[in-house]
Amino acid sequence: MAPAQQPLSRNEGPVGIVGLGLIxxxxxxxxRRQGRQVCGLVHRSTTAERALQRGLVDRVSTDPAVLQDCAxxxxxxPLERLLDPDPDLVAAIPxxxxxxxxxxxxxxxxxxxxxxxxxxxxxxxMAGTAEAGVEAGLAGLFADxxxxxTPTAETDPEALAQVQGLAVSLGARWLSCEAAAHDRxxxxxxxxxxxxxxxxxxxxxxxxxAALPQQGLPALVRALASSGFADTTRVGGGNPALGTQMxxxxxxxxxxxxxxxxxxxxxxxxxxxxGQWSDLEAALGECQQLRPGFVKPT
Amino acid sequence: MAPAQQPLSRNEGPVGIVGLGLIxxxxxxxxRRQGRQVCGLVHRSTTAERALQRGLVDRVSTDPAVLQDCAxxxxxxPLERLLDPDPDLVAAIPxxxxxxxxxxxxxxxxxxxxxxxxxxxxxxxMAGTAEAGVEAGLAGLFADxxxxxTPTAETDPEALAQVQGLAVSLGARWLSCEAAAHDRxxxxxxxxxxxxxxxxxxxxxxxxxAALPQQGLPALVRALASSGFADTTRVGGGNPALGTQMxxxxxxxxxxxxxxxxxxxxxxxxxxxxGQWSDLEAALGECQQLRPGFVKPT
Numbered sequence: 001m002a003p004a005q006q007p008l009s010r011n012e013g014p015v016g017i018v019g020l021g022l023i024x025x026x027x028x029x030x031x032r033r034q035g036r037q038v039c040g041l042v043h044r045s046t047t048a049e050r051a052l053q054r055g056l057v058d059r060v061s062t063d064p065a066v067l068q069d070c071a072x073x074x075x076x077x078p079l080e081r082l083l084d085p086d087p088d089l090v091a092a093i094p095x096x097x098x099x100x101x102x103x104x105x106x107x108x109x110x111x112x113x114x115x116x117x118x119x120x121x122x123x124x125x126m127a128g129t130a131e132a133g134v135e136a137g138l139a140g141l142f143a144d145x146x147x148x149x150t151p152t153a154e155t156d157p158e159a160l161a162q163v164q165g166l167a168v169s170l171g172a173r174w175l176s177c178e179a180a181a182h183d184r185x186x187x188x189x190x191x192x193x194x195x196x197x198x199x200x201x202x203x204x205x206x207x208x209x210a211a212l213p214q215q216g217l218p219a220l221v222r223a224l225a226s227s228g229f230a231d232t233t234r235v236g237g238g239n240p241a242l243g244t245q246m247x248x249x250x251x252x253x254x255x256x257x258x259x260x261x262x263x264x265x266x267x268x269x270x271x272x273x274x275g276q277w278s279d280l281e282a283a284l285g286e287c288q289q290l291r292p293g294f295v296k297p298t
Numbered sequence: 299m300a301p302a303q304q305p306l307s308r309n310e311g312p313v314g315i316v317g318l319g320l321i322x323x324x325x326x327x328x329x330r331r332q333g334r335q336v337c338g339l340v341h342r343s344t345t346a347e348r349a350l351q352r353g354l355v356d357r358v359s360t361d362p363a364v365l366q367d368c369a370x371x372x373x374x375x376p377l378e379r380l381l382d383p384d385p386d387l388v389a390a391i392p393x394x395x396x397x398x399x400x401x402x403x404x405x406x407x408x409x410x411x412x413x414x415x416x417x418x419x420x421x422x423x424m425a426g427t428a429e430a431g432v433e434a435g436l437a438g439l440f441a442d443x444x445x446x447x448t449p450t451a452e453t454d455p456e457a458l459a460q461v462q463g464l465a466v467s468l469g470a471r472w473l474s475c476e477a478a479a480h481d482r483x484x485x486x487x488x489x490x491x492x493x494x495x496x497x498x499x500x501x502x503x504x505x506x507x508a509a510l511p512q513q514g515l516p517a518l519v520r521a522l523a524s525s526g527f528a529d530t531t532r533v534g535g536g537n538p539a540l541g542t543q544m545x546x547x548x549x550x551x552x553x554x555x556x557x558x559x560x561x562x563x564x565x566x567x568x569x570x571x572x573g574q575w576s577d578l579e580a581a582l583g584e585c586q587q588l589r590p591g592f593v594k595p596t
Contacts, residue, residue, distance in 0.1 A: 146521055196494060204490075272549060
């Protein structure tokens with residue numbers, strides 16, 4: 001059940017949102033419905049116009065000065081731009097404002113932003129659709145979704161409480177952990193699956209081509225692929241730029257996850273190779289038991 | 299679009315169906331709607347009663363003699379029982395009948411049944427739901443689904459034509475290939491994904507447990523798993539007995555597929571390890587291109 005959204009108190013000044021794609025736009029919609037004033041900063045004037053038309057913001061500009069009165073600034077930028085921020089943006093953020101982000105990897109963001117702003121709080125609201133851009137924002141996107149925050153010893157507790165107030169006001173589930181733990185967790189459950197799934201697509205393609213004696217195999221493999229193959233390959237067939245960005249920004253944790261995965265797969269391979277069928281059945285039985293712990297029944 | 303079902307001619311005598319689970323029961327329902335007489339052979343008398351109540355068959359028995367007038371006998375048994383058939387069943391199949399099966403692996407079935415019956419045709423109707431047993435059969439299950447047949451030089455062409463007539467009458471798409479090609483194809487697109495997906499569940503579990511400094515990681519990993527993880531692990535969290543049976547009966551092709559998969563994954567791992575981001579993006583771009591060839595848009 002989605003927790004009820006609780007409006008933020010209205011005397012906290014405007015919220016600035018940098019970037020009005022899926023995440024930034026959705027937060028803008030929800031905050032405005034609470035009566036909170038929202039100022040948007042975007043890259044292009046066409047985006048600014050459309051954001052106003054869609055009601056994502058009260059005011060919007062391509063000039064960072066739009067952030068000058070903001071009490072809270074949310075950086076809803078793609079990870080590359082978050083890790084290599086425009087100096088004009090950094091300079092325009094009021095020193096007294098609470099600053100937070102929405103990046104899907106937390107250690108590099110913390111390393112970059114903690115020295116840049118005294119009231120920075122690293123967060124990762126985990127919600128998504130296949131859409132992107134100024135048309136993508138949706139009201140209620142964060143209801144009952146995890147909003148992970150990764151504070152450090154240097155994090156300002158009052159700033160952290162304000163970010164928590166924002167997350168709770170959107171109906172999100174608040175989770176706090178170390179940045180390293182977050183990055184390991186998303187490597188295992190989000191970044192590793194992309195590579196595991198991509199290698200399966202490549203194998204089905206290469207395996208079919210390698211079977212020269214049976215020239216019809218490429219077409220046959222494609223004709224026989226069913227819903228199980230479709231599900232297992234969905235994330236591997238996704239946006240290549242996004243998959244590469246995840247790997248690049250979470251390289252260490254992803255490599256660790258990949259090596260663990262290769263070990264697990266090698267154990268299953270040995271069971272198949274040596275015909276250890278009762279061991280294989282026990283391993284698959286364990287997997288059947290494990291899955292409901294990760295995946296809520298739908 | 300599903301091809302229209304075309305009734306079989308009615309003067310061909312009854313069809314015998316051995317086993318009235320999802321596949322056998324569904325075929326019984328469709329054939330009876332065409333006006334064809336269907337005789338069922340089952341293991342338990344309670345199943346026999348329920349099959350009659352559900353209208354899966356005209357006559358049903360636990361005695362193989364029920365097959366005595368059948369012109370076509372369809373073996374809709376689990377793979378283990380198909381590969382180690384009851385001698386009373388083999389003896390009861392009329393010598394003149396056309397015999398076919400529904401097994402998901404074809405080489406071992408051919409090796410077992412070709413010597414047992416002169417008019418055996420190996421086939422694999424590819425349709426399924428999560429259900430099993432006498433309650434599972436559904437009308438129209440095979441409409442527009444592949445029905446793969448794997449004839450050999452010894453296969454009786456007239457028997458093959460009769461099986462084709464049956465498949466086409468159910469609205470299935472008829473595909474013919476060598477048994478070895480079939481088994482390689484299903485290893486790549488159906489059996490390999492089970493192990494790939496199972497190892498991902500094990501890695502998420504083990505990876506979270508291994509992170510002792512961050513004791514909350516097991517709960518965190520579970521809290522953060524989203525729809526991508528759910529999709530990628532669906533087949534790995536499935537029926538362990540079925541997964542083991544697939545591996546056991548298609549061991550050679552599955553091992554070959556697994557090794558190819560490990561090579562592909564190692565290439566992706568190297569790109570991550572050496573920070574070859576443009577190569578990784580190109581590989582993921584290829585996967586994005588490959589997937590629609592396997593997976594029809596829904």
